[in-house]
Structure formats: structure tokens, C-alpha cells
Amino acid sequence: MAAEDQRPSAAERGAHAANRLLDLVFPQNIYCLCCGDTMENSRVHGICDKCAEKINWLDHDPFRASLEDFAFDHVMSCCVYGFYPRKIMHDLKLHGKPYIARSIGPLMAEKALMEGGDHTAVVPVPCTKAKKKKRGYNQAELLAKYAAKELELPVWTDVLMKVKETPSMRLSTGEERRNLMQGVFSVDQNTCAKLRGADILLVDDVLTTGSTADACARTLKDAGAKTVSVLCFASSARAFEPELERELRLSDTDGEMVPERYTGSENAGNRLYN
Ligand SMILES: [Zn+2]
Numbered sequence: 301m302a303a304e305d306q307r308p309s310a311a312e313r314g315a316h317a318a319n320r321l322l323d324l325v326f327p328q329n330i331y332c333l334c335c336g337d338t339m340e341n342s343r344v345h346g347i348c349d350k351c352a353e354k355i356n357w358l359d360h361d362p363f364r365a366s367l368e369d370f371a372f373d374h375v376m377s378c379c380v381y382g383f384y385p386r387k388i389m390h391d392l393k394l395h396g397k398p399y400i401a402r403s404i405g406p407l408m409a410e411k412a413l414m415e416g417g418d419h420t421a422v423v424p425v426p427c428t429k430a431k432k433k434k435r436g437y438n439q440a441e442l443l444a445k446y447a448a449k450e451l452e453l454p455v456w457t458d459v460l461m462k463v464k465e466t467p468s469m470r471l472s473t474g475e476e477r478r479n480l481m482q483g484v485f486s487v488d489q490n491t492c493a494k495l496r497g498a499d500i501l502l503v504d505d506v507l508t509t510g511s512t513a514d515a516c517a518r519t520l521k522d523a524g525a526k527t528v529s530v531l532c533f534a535s536s537a538r539a540f541e542p543e544l545e546r547e548l549r550l551s552d553t554d555g556e557m558v559p560e561r562y563t564g565s566e567n568a569g570n571r572l573y574n
Pocket of ligand 1: 332334351
């Protein structure tokens with residue numbers, strides 16, 4: 301990639317400036333990211349106690365039960381993609397609130413620290429240049445940046461590229477999705493040498509079917525990465541079990557239906573949150 305492509309766009313510089321300004325206007329962790337209420341005791345991750353209780357914090361990511369179906373080696377998500385996590389991610393991604401990553405990135409880092417593992421670098425799931433230009437930022441990149449800061453790891457944003465938009469694949473099977481994802485991601489030939497033998501922590505906002513993370517992991521490994529661990533804020537219920545996935549495909553509830561047995565216990569949540 302040419303050096304000029306690495307320079308932040310006007311939109312990115314704008315988002316960065318807005319983020320710095322927000323630090324002054326809205327000091328972090330005074331308003332809850334979920335309900336917007338002021339928090340009596342400033343919480344580290346910007347979620348008030350009442351909302352934190354309603355989130356299904358995950359002990360073990362449901363995708364872990366079917367790792368053999370994916371190119372990644374390990375997977376970690378903080379919580380189930382239910383009502384509140386969805387609100388937070390929509391605000392971050394669709395409602396132009398990039399500063400949310402300052403709270404959620406460190407929360408994700410804590411999850412990674414709890415799980416352990418040695419990582420060489422953090423790689424965000426990229427979006428296409430067109431998408432980034434339109435939004436002004438890539439939410440996965442912001443989450444990766446703030447998580448990496450806590451993890452004291454470098455962030456590699458120049459190795460993995462998204463060269464095609466993800467095709468629509470709501471009704472596809474796992475194998476069909478894998479085929480559809482072919483050629484969506486690629487590595488930069490000028491920078492990919494550093495991937496050789498690296499243990500990558502791949503960061504995304506939400507794990508829905510696992511197809512995106514799978515395609516990224518496949519691309520990174522083809523370029524020489526030794527292992528790829530996936531770190532997400534939330535995991536959708538879609539992949540919890542085939543029957544549930546079928547039900548969800550029919551009802552399109554977008555991960556709202558979650559069997560009790562798959563959600564984190566109260567204790568697991570408290571361990572992560574406190
Ligand atoms: Zn709240």
C-alpha cells in the first residue's frame with residue numbers, strides 16, 4: 301500500500317478530534333452507555349450497575365464448542381448480544397459515537413487478560429475503504445486500539461484488508477458462507493511478512509455467525525500467522541446450536557433469543573465486571 305494511503309482521511313481526523321473534544325465535554329464514565337443515566341459511582345467501563353446486571357456476561361464463548369469448524373484457534377466474547385450490548389454496539393457503529401470504544405475496548409482487554417494467552421499483536425477486523433470513509437472510522441479498529449493499550453500490545457492495522465463488501469448470507473449454511481467470504485479479505489504484500497509465526501489477537505465488535513472472523517483467520521494464517529484468537533465484545537446466539545440457528549434464521553430475532561443455559565452466571569458476570 302502506498303504511504304499516502306496510510307494517512308488518516310479528513311473524516312478520520314474529524315472523528316479523532318471529536319473524540320478528544322468529547323473527553324472535555326463528556327468526561328468518560330459519568331453517563332451510563334446503556335441507559336444514559338448519570339452514574340453515582342463512576343464505573344470503569346461506563347455501564348451502570350443496573351444495566352450491568354441485565355447483561356448476560358459470558359464465561360465461555362458458545363463458538364468454542366465448534367472451534368473445529370473455524371480457522372481461528374480460540375474465541376472470547378464478553379457477553380451475549382442481547383438488548384443492551386446491541387444498543388451499545390449500534391451507538392458505536394451506526395449512531396456516530398466512536399468514544400464508546402474508550403469504555404468497551406478496555407473491558408474487552410480484561411476478558412483477554414482473564415483468559416490468558418500470549419499474543420504478538422492485535423489486528424482489527426477491517427472494513428472496506430469505502431465503508432471507513434463513509435463512517436469516518438472502523439469501530440473494530442477503535443476497539444482494538446483501546447484494548448491493545450490495556451494489553452500493552454501493538455496494533456497492526458496495515459496487514460489485513462477488506463477488499464470486497466461482505467455478501468448477504470443470512471440464509472446460508474456454514475459451508476456456503478465460507479465460499480461467499482472467499483476473496484473478501486486479503487493481506488498487504490508490503491507488510492504481511494511480520495505475520496510469519498505471529499500469534500494474532502483478532503478484534504471485532506460482534507460475532508454473529510463467525511464467518512467474518514473465520515475468513516480473517518484463514519487469510520492471516522495463509523500469510524503465515526501461527527495462531528489466531530478472536531476477541532469480541534458480544535456473541536450472537538446464532539451459532540449456539542444448529543437448531544437455534546435454524547429457529548433464528550426463520551424468526552430473524554438477531555440474537556435476542558438466548559437459552560438460559562448459555563448465558564453467563566451472575567458470578568461470572570461479576571468477575572468480569574468488577
Ligand atoms: Zn445504565
